[in-house]
Amino acid sequence: MSNLDIKQTVDVAIIGGGTAGLAAYRAAKEHTNSVLMIEAGPYGTTCARVGCMPSKLLIAAAENAHQYEKSAQFGVNLGKPHIDGRAVMQRVKSERDRFVGFVLESVEGIDAEHKLDGYAQFVDQHHLQVQHTNGETSMVHAKRIVIATGSRPAYPAAWSDLGDRLLVNDDIFEWDTLPESIAVFGPGVIGLELGQALHRLGVKVLMFGVGGAVGPLTDPALTDYANTLYAKEFYLDSDAKVELIERSENGVKLRYLNKQDETVETEVDYLVAATGRRANTDKLGLDKLNIELDPRGVPTADHYTLQTSLSHIFIAGDASNQIPLLHEAADQGKIAGDNAGRGKDIRAGLRRTSIAAVFSDPQIAMVGESHRQIEKRLGNCGCFEIGEVSFENQGRSRVMLVNKGIAHLYGEQGTGRFLGAEIIGPNAEHLAHLLAWAHQSQMTISQMLDMPFYHPVIEEGIRTALRDLNAKLHLGPEMIDACMECGVGS
Template sequence: MTAPSQFDVKVAILGGGTAGLAAYRAAKEHSDSVVMIETGPYGTTCARVGCMPSKLLIAAAENAHQYEKSAAFGVNLGKPEIDGHAVMQRVKSERDRFVGFVLESVDSIPSDHRIDGRARFVDQHTLEITAADGQVSTLTAERVVIATGSRPSYPAPWQELGDRLVVNDDVFDWDTLPESVAVFGPGVIGLELGQALHRLGVKVLMFGVGGVVGPLSDPALLDYANKTYGDEFYLDSDAKVEKIQREGDKVLLGYQDKQGEYQEAKVDYLLAATGRRPNVDNIGLENLSIELDQRGVPVADKYTMQTSLPHVFVAGDASNQIPLLHEAADQGKIAGDNAGRPSNDIRAGLRRTSIAAVFSDPQIAMVGEGFREIEQRLGKCGCFEVGEVSFENQGRSRVMLVNKGLAHLYGEQGTGRFLGAEIIGPNAEHLAHLLAWAHQNQMTVAQMLDMPFYHPVIEEGVRTALRDLNAKLHLGPEMIDACMECGVGS
């Protein structure tokens, strides 16, 4: 709806994405005086430009790859012919279908609870809303939930590339596949899209900094990932790129290759997958006395989503926490619930074990605490151990010809508690769920080994890593006392 010139509400929610929608539903359980303010199209980042369209592109790539590797099974299908137009037509058609489901949910919200416009804080409780036609209205809210999402971020000079510079949002609007792409950023988005495009016949060059691949922090898994993906397409995760400039309808790159030799290449597009920036830099936070982190993002309590201003909550990609859909939904529900409650009844919400997956091949998954986090907490006194399994000789993996990967599981000395895992390997998305359930239930490694494992399944690799970990752990009160300084058992 178009907002009246001035009005009051109990809860104002800035943003109508995954977190904003969850916050609206939760706040509505307590009050009917709730509005959701959205500046752009509804449909959520996940459905429009994130999880769903990327998985559609990956599904096409996986189909082509399976076709190519069929000869190894004695099934000779030859090289697949990729119809780039048909690939992108299906991606866009199914993407629009998923967006439609979200829009149906939005349409069920009363129109007087939805405001189209850009909101900005004027003071602690006052928001100025500017509609697309320039009309300005003023809203006073007892509580505010900031759920403004995020946007792709990249170095400003790259804008000189014009339409040769794309982000993941743009990829899903292509009518057909290009011949070549340079991907900058082998993180989750870059790795997924880059490998998918490569398998669909696009020449891909991928560049990163610091040797990082995906969300991995374990040095052994990073080495494995760099080699495995680098064997399939050009990947330099610690690149030295000396030249990026537009030449006609191409992008000219000058870089030192992995052997230290200077190379030049022309590509159709530079795909910037260098991270996302929370959309909190233009909502008037400077007019609030609110605590911000080093990125200028409001600091929120993990369990209540409350900021240093008791009446302001933050959720989703706009927060200083994990930017994933299921996290955004959880955060939105907590923030909206607390925004709707009386000020003396703020409650801690359910926070689940951290879980993340990268839908590359082999897949990458993270569960609980990662290696870097555990090393910082327990490494100084040697109070954790690592269990390992390679999938290269794991039975079911070899049968299916998906025998690439390495998994590290981490356990706590003294208590034997399972702390987390980093995985690169087949079916990592499924292995991660088993491990996340164990972690959330605070199981020990020994208890996890008591769980059933069928044969032959890829999950048996988890048991191998658990056995390796269990053999290395030293349990009992003496070890707990020795590691107490590091916070074992906390």
């Protein structure tokens, strides 16, 4: 390759201008001014445009409507609310655009010489061919490269036959008003949040899943509870038998077996695919590289440095196929950009305790290791215990009529160390933060019980679970030795 083929030579090239890419850019700039960010689509973040922020705006409207329905139980009769779908979506889009604007302001502050519009593909380990929107191509030579290309919704190819009656979550936030009915496929985080919110805003919602999972939960007891609870509010079959999905004249025709094994035929306005996301790494030309890939075709990376099997290439954010959350993308982008900027002086970055929340009602939260992870690591020897609290009779929860849910906290036999938690319940987003701080501080259950709890608050439920867990743990050297083969303390 001759130098005439190369338009730019830089120390660091970053592919992608979302949360991870912007964080990587800022971190790399701390070490070198020779940084180039390559972005094909609109600059900004999945979170601000089509993810966490617009979905929370829709959920906020739904929560407000739902409060009216609950008010009579307090002796406050407000009547049935009138939901103006156009007004709901106008606020969602207006506030969404405001959040996106803040992101774009930060992008506009980046020097033009550090940005390149176009689709980047690897030609070899150090060269990227960039296809510009005007049809022209250029070549970039980079000493080090950060892949931060994000992810996109994924769904079965056959659903494409539904045409404009097939939606992903991105499409919902472009509605001018609310439809009459939808079928949501995938009761995960996105499907559960949007499906419940739309139901509470007067949309008829049918929700289908495969395998029985709800949200990110892995604890069988909590999964069963969630299935029962949400199914009382709207149609939810998390292990559905759907026989027919086809485009009809006015929407989508469905035929499925209900929970009584009866055949049901119905029609909805739209099918919403919430069946997961796919990392945007399949069109990068990775086949030109001798790089190690995981089973999904995504480059593997060191958890602490974000360095791939090629020492000069890093990957961050949703593209890394690790944890597709904004705060994780920002942390990963910072680590990857910092190391790309440093060059050979690679350093481990701070990886915080895992924390996730689903803004359903009641909320779902995950902290630290999941039940599935702990069971795989310690379950064979019975080297962990579970502390439980039910929120159904928990004082403050019952006062506020939010008394639904259970929480499981996991502790390690021998050491008494707090391992993680899965929660479905009121204010789970806030409970999760307290537990995440304890987990990152490597606290024991007894140390957590030494922390102050006010009365009456929902947090007292966590103390109940901690007491239950503490009573079940057997501490001391003998128990540690007995469990050592299972990985205690690792």
